[in-house]
Amino acid sequence: MIRLVNIRKVFNAGRHNEFTAIEDVSLTIEQGRVTVFNGPSGSGKTTLLSIIGCMARPTAGRIWLEDREITSLPERFLTSIRRGTYGFIFQHFNLVRGISALENAMLPAFPTGQSRKSLVQKAGRLFSIFGIADRAESRVEWLSGGEQQRVAIARALINDPAIIIADEPTAHLDTKLSEEFIGIFKLLRDDGKTVIISSHDPVVCDSPIVDRVISIRDGRLQ
Amino acid sequence: MEWIEKQRNVLDFTLSSILRRKGKNIALFTVYTAMVFLLASVMFFTHAIKKEAALVLREAPEIVVQRMQAGRHALMPLAYLEKIRAIRGVSRVEGRLWGYYYDPVVGANYTLLTGRKSLPPGSMVIGNGISRARGVYEGDLMSFRTYSGENAGFKVTEILSAESELVSADLMLVNEEDLRHLFGLPREFVTDLAVTVRNPRELNTIAAKIADLLPDARPIIRDEILRTYEAAFDWRGGIMVVLLAGAVLAFVIFAWDKGSGLSAGERREIGILKAIGWETSDILLMKFWEGAVISLTAFLLGTILAYLHVFFASSILFGPALKGWSVLYPSFKLMPAVDLYQVATLFFLTVVPYIAASILPSWQAATVDPDSIMRT
Amino acid sequence: MGLRKSDGFLVFLAACLVLFAVIFLHASLNNHESDADTVARIHLVRDLGLTDLCLFTEARYTRHPAMADMNTAFQDHPVALEHFPSGALLPPPEHLRHYGMD
Numbered sequence: 190m191i192r193l194v195n196i197r198k199v200f201n202a203g204r205h206n207e208f209t210a211i212e213d214v215s216l217t218i219e220q221g222r223v224t225v226f227n228g229p230s231g232s233g234k235t236t237l238l239s240i241i242g243c244m245a246r247p248t249a250g251r252i253w254l255e256d257r258e259i260t261s262l263p264e265r266f267l268t269s270i271r272r273g274t275y276g277f278i279f280q281h282f283n284l285v286r287g288i289s290a291l292e293n294a295m296l297p298a299f300p301t302g303q304s305r306k307s308l309v310q311k312a313g314r315l316f317s318i319f320g321i322a323d324r325a326e327s328r329v330e331w332l333s334g335g336e337q338q339r340v341a342i343a344r345a346l347i348n349d350p351a352i353i354i355a356d357e358p359t360a361h362l363d364t365k366l367s368e369e370f371i372g373i374f375k376l377l378r379d380d381g382k383t384v385i386i387s388s389h390d391p392v393v394c395d396s397p398i399v400d401r402v403i404s405i406r407d408g409r410l411q
Numbered sequence: 412m413e414w415i416e417k418q419r420n421v422l423d424f425t426l427s428s429i430l431r432r433k434g435k436n437i438a439l440f441t442v443y444t445a446m447v448f449l450l451a452s453v454m455f456f457t458h459a460i461k462k463e464a465a466l467v468l469r470e471a472p473e474i475v476v477q478r479m480q481a482g483r484h485a486l487m488p489l490a491y492l493e494k495i496r497a498i499r500g501v502s503r504v505e506g507r508l509w510g511y512y513y514d515p516v517v518g519a520n521y522t523l524l525t526g527r528k529s530l531p532p533g534s535m536v537i538g539n540g541i542s543r544a545r546g547v548y549e550g551d552l553m554s555f556r557t558y559s560g561e562n563a564g565f566k567v568t569e570i571l572s573a574e575s576e577l578v579s580a581d582l583m584l585v586n587e588e589d590l591r592h593l594f595g596l597p598r599e600f601v602t603d604l605a606v607t608v609r610n611p612r613e614l615n616t617i618a619a620k621i622a623d624l625l626p627d628a629r630p631i632i633r634d635e636i637l638r639t640y641e642a643a644f645d646w647r648g649g650i651m652v653v654l655l656a657g658a659v660l661a662f663v664i665f666a667w668d669k670g671s672g673l674s675a676g677e678r679r680e681i682g683i684l685k686a687i688g689w690e691t692s693d694i695l696l697m698k699f700w701e702g703a704v705i706s707l708t709a710f711l712l713g714t715i716l717a718y719l720h721v722f723f724a725s726s727i728l729f730g731p732a733l734k735g736w737s738v739l740y741p742s743f744k745l746m747p748a749v750d751l752y753q754v755a756t757l758f759f760l761t762v763v764p765y766i767a768a769s770i771l772p773s774w775q776a777a778t779v780d781p782d783s784i785m786r787t
Numbered sequence: 788m789g790l791r792k793s794d795g796f797l798v799f800l801a802a803c804l805v806l807f808a809v810i811f812l813h814a815s816l817n818n819h820e821s822d823a824d825t826v827a828r829i830h831l832v833r834d835l836g837l838t839d840l841c842l843f844t845e846a847r848y849t850r851h852p853a854m855a856d857m858n859t860a861f862q863d864h865p866v867a868l869e870h871f872p873s874g875a876l877l878p879p880p881e882h883l884r885h886y887g888m889d
Contacts, residue, residue: 239782244686265690271781272688283683283784287431292424296684299420300693302413305791308420344687356785422793464840466825470833475854484856507836511847520844522851526835540841574827580841581850603854605836629856631882636838636853639880651876704796711803718810733876737844746822749814 191218191241191352191383196250198236198408210236211408214250218385220351222400223378226387233408234387235280235356241385242354243271272297276345278355282337284329284344290336291316291325294343301348308347315343319373335366342373352383359390367392374398418700421693425700428680439665440705446661447713447761448720453654454753455721456729457644459745464640467578468633472605474618475507475631486600491625495606498624500617502609506601508590512555512583517544519738523583523590530586535565539573540580540739558595565589573742580741606630662764673776681776682784694777695770702769706762714754722747843877852877 198211210233218224218241226234239245240252243259251260259270284293294312295305316322319339324332329340338358345353353374359367367390374384375398388394394402404411429436476495478487489506496504509524521541530536535553547553547567555563571579590596608617618630645651673681681694720726725744726733734740819825831837839851848855 235785239785244782244785245780268688268690268781277686279686279785283686285680285683288424288427292427296424297687297689299424300417300689300696302415302417302420304416305420305423348688419791419793422796423791426792426796460840462819463825463828466819467828467832467840468838470829471838472836475838477854477856479856482856505836511850520846520850522841524835528834538841571831572827574824575831576841577824578828578837578839578841579831581844582835582841584835631838631853635880635882638882639853640840642880643877707800708803711800711807715803715806715810718814733842735843735845735876739844741841744824746819746825747814747817748819749811751811 190220190255192253193217193241194251194253196237196240196247196252198233198240198245199248202248209408211240211247214405214408214410216403216410218383219401220383221378221381223374223384223386223398224401224403225394225399226385226405227389227394227402228387228405229389232405234405236408237405238354238356238385238387242275242277242352243267244277272301272348274350274352276348276350276353278338278341278345278353278358280357280360282341284337284340286330287328289326290321290329290332290340293329293340294347296347297344298347311347312343315346318376319343334361335369338362338366338370339373346377350382352385353377355384355386357388357390358386359388359393364392371396371398418696421697422700422704425697425704428697429701429704436705439668440709442661443665443705443709443761443765444713444716446658447710447757448717449654450658450757450761451714451717451754452720452726452729453644453651454757455717455749456726456745458750458753459721459748461641461643462748463577463745464643465637468637468640471633471636472507473608473611473614473633474606474621475636476604476606476621476625477629477631478603478625478627479629480627485627486596487603487628489599489601491628492601492604494624495604495621498617498620500608500610500613501606503607505605507603507605508587508596509602510590510594510596512593514545517738519544519581521581521583521739523585523593525587525590526584530568530584530589532586532589533565534568534585535589536569536571536582536584537567538571538579538582539576540741541583542567542570543742544739555593557593563589563593576741577743581739662761665765665768673773678776678779679784681773682779685777685779685781686784691777695773698770698773698777699766702766703762706765710758710762714757718747718749721745849877852880855880 194215196211196214197209200208200210214237226237228234236245240247243254247260251258253259254270254274259267262270285296291309291312294315295308298308298311313322313325316325316339319342321336321339321343324336324340329337332340338361345355355374358370362370371393374386378384378398386393386399393399476487476491478485478491487506492504492506495501507524509522512521512523513519514521519541526536537547537553542548545553549567549570551567553565553567555565557563565585571582585593591598596602606617606621608614614632614634618632621628621630684694684697685691720728722745725742838853841850843849
């Protein structure tokens with residue numbers, strides 16, 4: 190369970206291009222549910238996701254993960270929490286070019302000291318579930334958009350996180366692939382994972398799998 | 412165990428990063444290896460030759476006495492020999508007869524000398540270098556011009572061993588009469604004197620006595636001879652400074668290249684790694700391995716190749732520099748010798764700065780916020 | 788899966804280190820004093836009363852640097868640029884530079 194209280198995020202504070210991305214956001218995200226942040230681009234969805242996912246610190250306000258306050262934890266602790274608890278799927282995938290899909294999927298776990306063999310097994314299993322086992326050794330530049338999306342999902346799952354965060358996951362997918370994508374999220378939800386998505390795609394927002402939709406506009410909740 | 416697995420994992424990714432920028436990394440690696448090769452070759456060569464000089468010249472004359480006149484070497488009157496013989500502590504004094512002969516046929520200088528053994532008149536023993544330069548072998552005749560312009564012919568009866576070329580390549584041995592005839596040296600003079608003393612610890616005292624007794628004489632003791640070669644190929648000497656400066660420049664260029672910041676692609680990659688859960692320390696570990704892979708390999712390879720170059724290929728690449736303007740150059744093999752201290756110094760001067768240059772400039776990029784990749 | 792990249796590198800590194808160690812062993816096992824070439828040179832130095840290595844045969848003072856007189860080495864000017872390339876490799880003997888000071 191994630192709790193946010195009076196979160197505020199300001200970029201470039203004190204400079205001429207000072208910009209408040211999020212203003213006074215308070216909410217609770219329930220465990221094991223699929224929550225969607227709905228709003229147009231520029232509404233602050235991405236910033237909110239990065240704060241929830243321990244990738245950025247709020248300018249003001251407090252955050253709790255379960256019973257632990259993580260607002261001002263040092264980077265080291267924050268990183269290890271993030272690595273073990275969250276799996277992030279980026280809007281632009283952000284896969285590392287020039288290496289294989291399998292290598293990309295295993296990358297987040299490299300610094301944890303798990304043996305390569307166990308990582309290959311884990312990633313291999315995930316690839317099989319998502320139907321891209323035959324593309325494992327291919328370089329990511331050679332994969333289609335949908336295949337890259339699945340590699341990105343597998344990467345997010347390599348450390349077996351409890352919470353999955355996806356930023357505009359269907360932005361580069363057509364309807365068919367979008368629906369397949371939602372099917373994958375159903376699997377994750379059924380597995381007991383908490384799913385948080387930001388999207389302004391009706392296919393996502395109106396999907397029956399979604400438990401809760403939170404609207405956000407101009408950095409504020411509606 | 413986990414720590415080892417972590418190193419192997421990070422090393423895997425580092426190696427794939429290096430291979431992805433093949434062109435640039437191959438160029439860096441090649442220059443680095445060449446630099447180490449050059450420095451290590453010089454190191455091995457100079458160390459080995461100094462060691463050889465120290466060993467071989469241990470048997471040089473204890474004191475050599477020269478006479479100076481008008482600031483130049485002058486012939487030594489035999490009367491001086493008697494005077495020195497009378498000094499207490501001197502066990503033997505011998506006149507040395509030697510000089511230089513310029514051979515216009517090949518444009519080379521030979522060192523002519525009378526050895527201790529007496530040779531039959533008209534015969535000559537030559538060094539292997541002369542044999543090579545003139546194509547002259549045992550039984551052949553060589554012709555020389557005396558000081559008065561006459562021709563003098565000599566028959567080559569022996570050629571000195573090839574193994575001894577380092578000290579004998581340009582030597583020509585003749586008997587005393589022939590040498591005096593060739594150079595026009597009067598009977599009362601010799602070139603210089605070789606003095607042997609009874610007690611080696613008295614060398615300095617006796618040398619001082621000789622200088623006192625004969626003001627125009629200059630004694631040179633064996634120690635000074637040995638120290639002359641200890642200073643050979645000194646890092647403070649001309650060419651060495653140029654070499655060192657070149658090496659330093661090459662490494663400065665490396666460091667500048669690395670320090671001038673990471674490319675946009677590299678920054679993006681670090682951003683992704685931070686976003687998916689790599690800590691700053693993990694990124695720096697990767698940079699460490701990046702530097703270590705290239706510098707360790709280049710160092711080891713460069714040093715190994717340098718060893719082979721100097722001790723198995725007779726330093727062929729240094730040939731032109733060593734030969735200088737000499738026409739006659741000795742051909743010699745050096746005994747393999749390695750100074751661990753020098754190798755360690757080379758390691759610390761090359762590997763450590765390179766690794767530092769790989770890590771430090773990346774510090775700023777490595778501390779980037781994890782969400783930076785989403786904001787671009 | 789094939790050889791893992793890091794394993795490949797570590798094996799290569801280990802091989803280089805082994806070669807490196809072999810070099811040190813090779814150099815230290817060779818007994819300098821009983822080397823045939825060195826012995827031949829020592830005999831000649833002793834028999835003929837030689838004082839220098841025959842390295843640079845361009846001029847008298849490069850051929851016998853230990854025997855060189857002060858004026859020849861510093862012929863034109865004490866800090867004159869060396870005539871011969873070998874002058875850059877072999878500096879004037881120390882005992883010349885301290886001549887008359889002891």
